[in-house]
Amino acid sequence: RPMAILCGTVGALSAFYHDGLDISQAEDRDLSARRLIAKVPTIAAWAYKYSIGEPFIYPDEEMSFSENFLHMLFARPGNHYRVNPVLARAMDRILLLHADHEQNASTTTVRLVGSTGANPYACISAGIAALWGPAHGGANEAALNMLQSIGTREGIPSFLEQVKDKNSSVRLMGFGHRVYKNFDPRAKILQATCHEVISELGLERDPLLDLAKELERVATEDDYFVSRKLYPNVDFYSGLILKALGIPTSMFTVLFAVARTVGWVSQWKEMIEDPAGRITRPRQLYVGETKREFVSMSDRG
Ligand SMILES: CC(C)(COP(=O)(O)OP(=O)(O)OC[C@H]1O[C@@H](n2cnc3c(N)ncnc32)[C@H](O)[C@@H]1OP(=O)(O)O)[C@@H](O)C(=O)NCCC(=O)NCCS
Incomplete structure (x- = not known):
């Protein structure tokens, strides 16, 4: 590990x-x-x-x-x-x-x-x-695992149906960002880099990378994702680049x-180096019960 x-x-x-x-x-x-x-x-x-x-x-x-x-x-x-x-x-x-x-x-x-x-x-x-x-750190790995579970281009429509289904918790990993509601500027750079690496290594025919490209195309044209401003994020591309580089x-x-x-x-x-620096010490607000009756050990369920 x-x-x-x-x-x-x-x-x-x-x-x-x-x-x-x-x-x-x-x-x-x-x-x-x-x-x-x-x-x-x-x-x-x-x-x-x-x-x-x-x-x-x-x-x-x-x-x-x-x-x-x-x-x-x-x-x-x-x-x-x-x-x-x-x-x-x-x-x-x-x-x-x-x-x-x-x-x-x-x-x-x-x-x-x-x-x-x-x-x-x-x-x-x-x-x-x-x-x-x-x-925190696992999103690019999750995006790659998702691609592996979709398997082939043919698997994309049914996977996207699950993602859009309100009753399922499946999300399109590597899409969306809490802060960036338009295209993440970092993702744009990594998108270009990803394409550069794939063509340098002649991996255009790699099934996983081909699937990723198709998923990117379909999802960025699909109204569900467009209307919610969900774009591929930095993790979508970084996972693909690392995979192409041969990093496990x-x-x-x-x-x-x-x-x-x-x-x-x-x-x-x-x-x-900040002279005003102090120890970080968040306070705690107690929101539990104010008074509870004592129950002896033998009476506890
Ligand atoms: C990153 C993320 C947590 C941001 O979430 P958020 O800004 O809080 O967005 P919300 O959860 O408020 O979602 C807004 C809407 O978009 C949908 N949505 C957001 N991200 C989605 C995704 N990746 N796939 C499918 N739907 C998504 C939500 O279901 C919601 O739809 P609704 O309005 O119909 O209920 C979220 O986009 C996500 O889970 N992405 C996938 C994981 C990922 O790549 N994380 C790495 C981020 S760097």
Whole structure:
């Protein structure tokens, strides 16, 4: 489970690095921030290599962030892996577009843990834990699973009937967004990237990608989705791109964490550097019963 490895190992980095932990010092905060951004992709790639039983590939300082990440994921000792620039650019866009997104659950978690003065590795590890939940980081995986369950182009009409049926809870995964009610600007970029990657790899005939393209066409012309302003979102395309790159679904949330680490670290730094910062401590409003009669253990049902 690469996510388990990532969550635990990032927290454990605070035991590995003994310097840079005095968060009242600007240099220490900077050092930890750089280390986290640099080490998380290595840990993520190594978690993957470990899960498939392949040797670890060390980072290459000559490469860009995304090239290096792809290299650590896919190179093998003894085989010279050339990073394809189209794929590196796709990875770059996925990472950039997932880097930060205001106060989502994981970023709020990082800030909350950080507000106690906890070390930055513990804060980012807490963010990874929040991202682990399927309601936050799992949408692109869910979109891909949905495509797999639809199976073929022929399965699209009956699936869409279920989605539109008021009595069913089936949703078109990878469509709609709580905030963006017109096309998500990030999705537009990933849509173009997705098509670039598919044609670069000659995957036009891949049945799953073909099905996704057809579903995108049918749904974006269907009045149910048009009238509710439901467009393919960033997760619809990121899942397809990652699949085309050969990244298994068990790595999708890990990849999201690699991208979001940049945002988490920046938000953590911003918060710690704010002189008005205080511990985050939500209050609780009791809305339960005011008075209950005591019932002895022997009389309880
Ligand atoms: C993202 C999401 C939770 C946003 O939901 P929301 O803004 O609260 O939208 P609502 O739940 O208010 O839905 C508004 C209407 O659109 C429908 N709808 C919303 N998303 C839908 C979807 N993905 N498939 C089918 N119908 C959908 C709702 O049934 C509702 O219809 P109604 O007005 O007839 O009752 C929702 O679109 C969704 O579940 N999408 C699929 C999961 C996904 O891709 N998540 C990742 C988001 S980045």
